Amino acid sequence: MKIRILAGAVALVSSVALSGCGLLPGMGTDSSTVTVWLMKGSASQDFLDHFKESYEAEHPSVELEIVLQEWSGIGPKVLGALQGDDAPDVIEVGNTQVAQYAETGKLRDLTLESMRDLGGEDWIPGLAEPGKVNGGQYGIPWYAANRVVIYNKDLFAQAGITELPKTREEWVEISEKLNTAGRQGIYLAGQNWYVLAGFIWDEGGELADEGGGDWQGALDSPAALRGMDFYKTLQAFGDGPKDADEQSPPETDVFAEGDVAQIISVPGSAALIEQKNPELKGKLGYFPIPGKTAGKPGSVFTGGSDLIVPEGADHRGEGVDVVKALAGPEWQTELARAMSYVPNKPALANVVEAQEGTAAMAVGATQGRATPNSPYWPAVEADNPIKPYMTAVLEGGDPAEEAKKASERITSKLITG
Numbered sequence: 001m002k003i004r005i006l007a008g009a010v011a012l013v014s015s016v017a018l019s020g021c022g023l024l025p026g027m028g029t030d031s032s033t034v035t036v037w038l039m040k041g042s043a044s045q046d047f048l049d050h051f052k053e054s055y056e057a058e059h060p061s062v063e064l065e066i067v068l069q070e071w072s073g074i075g076p077k078v079l080g081a082l083q084g085d086d087a088p089d090v091i092e093v094g095n096t097q098v099a100q101y102a103e104t105g106k107l108r109d110l111t112l113e114s115m116r117d118l119g120g121e122d123w124i125p126g127l128a129e130p131g132k133v134n135g136g137q138y139g140i141p142w143y144a145a146n147r148v149v150i151y152n153k154d155l156f157a158q159a160g161i162t163e164l165p166k167t168r169e170e171w172v173e174i175s176e177k178l179n180t181a182g183r184q185g186i187y188l189a190g191q192n193w194y195v196l197a198g199f200i201w202d203e204g205g206e207l208a209d210e211g212g213g214d215w216q217g218a219l220d221s222p223a224a225l226r227g228m229d230f231y232k233t234l235q236a237f238g239d240g241p242k243d244a245d246e247q248s249p250p251e252t253d254v255f256a257e258g259d260v261a262q263i264i265s266v267p268g269s270a271a272l273i274e275q276k277n278p279e280l281k282g283k284l285g286y287f288p289i290p291g292k293t294a295g296k297p298g299s300v301f302t303g304g305s306d307l308i309v310p311e312g313a314d315h316r317g318e319g320v321d322v323v324k325a326l327a328g329p330e331w332q333t334e335l336a337r338a339m340s341y342v343p344n345k346p347a348l349a350n351v352v353e354a355q356e357g358t359a360a361m362a363v364g365a366t367q368g369r370a371t372p373n374s375p376y377w378p379a380v381e382a383d384n385p386i387k388p389y390m391t392a393v394l395e396g397g398d399p400a401e402e403a404k405k406a407s408e409r410i411t412s413k414l415i416t417g
Contacts, residue, residue, distance in 0.1 A: 016243055031060065034318040037078075037087035040068045042092060042143070042305060047338045055325060063320065070340070075100070075378070079315065082106040087310035089319030095130045095306050096371045096378075098139035102374035108309040109136040110323070118188030118327055123343045126302020126368025139306030140327050141344035143335055146300040146368055147264050148196065149290075149361045150273070153283050155183060155261040164287045166207055166294040168230065169203075175237040178261040185237035186262040187254050190388040190394045191245040194301040195264050200227030200367050201299035202292055208387070208410055215374045219389060220403035228331040228403070235394060242394040245387065256280065264289065267357025268340065286360040291367065302368030374415045385409035 002075045019092045038048075052064040069077075075097070079088045082104050093101060103106055106184050114120030114137040120128065131139025165171040179185030188195065197207055205223030208215050218224055238260065241248070246265070255263045256276035263269070267286055272365045274281045289298035309316055325331055332343040335352045340358045343351065349362035371377050380386075389406035395400045 002159075008135065029310055032315050032318055034062060034064075034090075034315045034322060035313075036064075036090035036092075036319070036322055037067075037069065037088045038083075039074070039305065040070055040091045042339075043335060044338050050334070051326075051331060059321075079104065079248035082310050082312070085312070087312045088321050089309065090316045091315040092142060092305045093139065093308055093309050095127050095139065095141070095144075095302065095304050098306050098308065099133050099373045100133050100269070100375045100378060101308060102133040102136075102138045106311050107138045108311050108313075108320075110140055110309060110320065111135075111137040113320055113324065114140060119345070122347060124302065124344060124346060124365050124368055125343065126300075126365060127304055127306060127344055130373050131212070131372040135242075139308055140323050141343040142305045142307050142327060142359060143332075143339070143344065144302050144365055145266055145341055146361055146364050146365055146369065147198075147266055147270075148286050148357065149262050150255070150265055150267070150270055150290055151262045151285050151287070152248050152255075152258070152260065152280070152359075153285050155259075156285075159261075164285075165290050167290050168292055168298070171290045172233060172237075175234060175262065179237040182259060184239055184260045185262075186234060187238045187240050187251055187260045188231075188235045188264060189240045189244055189246045189248070189251060190242035191390050193384065193386040193390060196227060196231050196386070196390060197301050197369070197371070198289060198299040199230045200224045203227045206372070207406075208377075208380075208414060209375070210372070210375065215372060215376070215411070215414035217385075217407030217414070219386070219407045219410070220400060225399050225403060228390070228399055231390070232394055241266060243391045252276065267271060267355075267361055270357060286357040288360050288364040295365050297367050299369055300364045302365060302370055315383045334393045361383045372414075374414050376416075379409055379413045379416075383411075 049067050052066060055064055056062060062313060069144060077095060078101060082101060083106065118140065120137060124144055125185040127141030127144050131137055155178060161174050165174055175185040175406055198256040200207065203226040205221050205227055206218045209218045244326055251263050251265060252269050252272040253276060254260055256273045258277060262277055270284050273284065291298040307326060309319045309323060327344060332348055336340060336352050340355055342362045346366050352358040352362055385406040389402050392402040
């Protein structure tokens with residue numbers, strides 16, 4: 001889930017080990033050890049304690065042991081576990097990582113469970129789609145987060161803006177109006193490629209296309225070029241650096257200075273802003289990224305986690321039962337409220353409607369997408385051609401030529417990994 005924008009703190013990892021033993025009357029000891037890896041910070045300790053207590057009460061032969069791990073180095077660790085003789089029974093993975101793990105042939109196909117028991121046809125697309133590989137559902141959506149627009153209510157009021165934008169056209173109009181001497185209409189760093197991805201998807205384009213079994217970069221399509229053009233228009237209504245991403249400098253620090261009207265980030269960024277500038281407490285608002293029409297919000301990159309079950313695990317069936325519980329409505333509701341996440345189904349969005357930022361995020365999640373579902377996409381992100389492409393265009397380079405070069409680099413990485 002490489003998003004760096006999750007509600008509260010979305011790039012997080014924890015590990016949960018579930019083990020169980022029970023005594024069946026007249027039958028001796030019947031024990032099973034079910035091991036579940038979750039990512040540190042994905043769930044609070046209170047949530048994990050409550051889940052452990054409740055699950056063990058409902059499953060007397062199972063004891064849950066919770067173990068936390070770090071995101072750093074988790075990819076090789078998961079791959080090693082899948083190939084080894086002691087794989088955990090359930091693993092939480094970033095939603096964009098499922099294809100990489102499914103490529104090993106060591107994951108259990110959960111298509112039947114997803115459709116029969118979990119209502120998989122109703123999951124939010126940004127978690128469900130990357131969990132599906134070659135027609136099989138290998139990743140079960142757990143939680144999601146995505147970007148929204150965070151705005152300074154005082155600056156909107158000073159500019160006489162009383163209605164939040166519902167369309168891209170309205171968004172451009174207010175951003176231009178907000179962009180005056182001493183005030184930035186919007187702070188948008190030049191290399192925020194996750195935001196660009198949403199604009200490209202809105203236009204009907206892709207970062208990469210799969211044709212005939214081969215992936216190819218697609219930034220040079222007419223639709224993708226329109227997405228980049230809109231990004232350039234919006235980016236001009238502020239002083240965001242053209243040659244850096246949203247962390248250089250941190251966009252929350254820039255917003256906290258008080259002269260930026262808008263940023264595009266996860267709602268959890270508000271806490272960082274208020275910590276930096278307590279005077280902004282109570283003055284921050286949120287709205288979904290506007291789409292091309294008023295009836296549908298803009299597309300957004302969805303970060304979050306899916307749950308997978310290794311084929312070589314000792315207790316796959318018991319592991320599936322734990323997945324069903326974590327992905328079911330009861331624990332989805334508790335997790336969303338506890339962590340300000342988007343639950344895995346739009347129908348559950350009402351459980352966070354009292355949280356303004358999370359509610360805006362849930363609206364956007366209905367148009368959520370993930371990165372291309374290639375097992376080699378992590379190689380693209382490791383040396384990302386999209387970032388220098390964006391900088392080149394923003395600094396006056398020919399969009400078509402720069403997009404073609406970037407697309408060729410993406411294609412190369414998706415072929416060789």
